[in-house]
Amino acid sequence: MAVDFNTFLTVVPHILSSCLPVLIRGRHGVGKSEVVYMIASEMDLPVVERRASQMTEGDLLGLPDTAETSINGRKSTTWNAPDWLVTACEQPVVLFLDEVDRATMEVRQGLFELTDSRKINGWHLHPKTLIIAAVNGGEHGAQYQVGEMDPAELDRWTVFDVEPSDEDWLKWANDGVVDTIIWDFINQNRIHLEHKTDYEPNKVYPSRRSWKRFNDSAVPAGVFEEGGNQDLLFNLATAFLGFEAAVSLKDFVAKYEWQVTIEDILDKGELSRTQQWGINDHAAMIEKFEASNTFAEDLTDAQIANLAEYFVSLPSEVAMKLWTVLGDTDNIENVVALHKATTNTGKRVSDHLVEILGGSQ
Numbered sequence: 001m002a003v004d005f006n007t008f009l010t011v012v013p014h015i016l017s018s019c020l021p022v023l024i025r026g027r028h029g030v031g032k033s034e035v036v037y038m039i040a041s042e043m044d045l046p047v048v049e050r051r052a053s054q055m056t057e058g059d060l061l062g063l064p065d066t067a068e069t070s071i072n073g074r075k076s077t078t079w080n081a082p083d084w085l086v087t088a089c090e091q092p093v094v095l096f097l098d099e100v101d102r103a104t105m106e107v108r109q110g111l112f113e114l115t116d117s118r119k120i121n122g123w124h125l126h127p128k129t130l131i132i133a134a135v136n137g138g139e140h141g142a143q144y145q146v147g148e149m150d151p152a153e154l155d156r157w158t159v160f161d162v163e164p165s166d167e168d169w170l171k172w173a174n175d176g177v178v179d180t181i182i183w184d185f186i187n188q189n190r191i192h193l194e195h196k197t198d199y200e201p202n203k204v205y206p207s208r209r210s211w212k213r214f215n216d217s218a219v220p221a222g223v224f225e226e227g228g229n230q231d232l233l234f235n236l237a238t239a240f241l242g243f244e245a246a247v248s249l250k251d252f253v254a255k256y257e258w259q260v261t262i263e264d265i266l267d268k269g270e271l272s273r274t275q276q277w278g279i280n281d282h283a284a285m286i287e288k289f290e291a292s293n294t295f296a297e298d299l300t301d302a303q304i305a306n307l308a309e310y311f312v313s314l315p316s317e318v319a320m321k322l323w324t325v326l327g328d329t330d331n332i333e334n335v336v337a338l339h340k341a342t343t344n345t346g347k348r349v350s351d352h353l354v355e356i357l358g359g360s361q
Contacts, residue, residue: 002163023157029207053102092128
């Protein structure tokens, strides 16, 4: 059963606290490597990363020392361990082995001892070194040119199949990771975040990783600024994300001035711009509120009044989502103020909540 990253990050510390190796399986570009570095950062450990797919037996075991050595008068060979192994043995690190299921069988066999006994070729890992690996196999393995992992190999790992949610990416991408326009586009067009069915050969598809790479090229090019080159936007998007996502994004950017912001509702009270909205439009707006963490600060009386007008205009299920987002910030002052608020028509928010909970809407 696949888990999202929020669940994974809740469970995996209990595995790592016992220094047991962890294997993350999932589609390309979903953020497996990113989450490994996130874990290492939170544990204040450096990452030693190696692509198992590029390793040979020498990269794994080391190479013979040219100096002559002897044991009881007989010549013998000593080995120089590779740098990554020396580091992982002499200090605590997160040893990140990527693309293990693309490695040669000899390398994968060598990893047996490392994952099972925490040693290889006489070298013992530091007691606090952690091993995490990532592969594309598992449920989606048929889509990739990877080797199958037999039961004995898998038994050396604690295996997590990850299928991150849209909210995982939106939470990660918030706070300046990508441009606001890109964030809003994905929030309102989640079908374009990534491709989830079978892949046609040689066709470009969007992934969570490709959106970040597109952002890092498009933002310096100024395509999201007023008067930005829309043809350049389209060509960049096509190269990184594929034709379908590029068409939708270009159309979204062209109409972006019509998008409603948090300030339009809270500060300006421009609810006329939301009158033609459907439930999905309102739901996307609530997610903007949640991502911005606006409700963590005390709202002004004017903002509470505007929020009350918007609240009573919402479909009941979206209104309850807004109420939940407001309460999740632990700023009780905003919750109390909205509960006491009265709209311009004399309707009290508290009465509206009773109606919703009573099922009268």
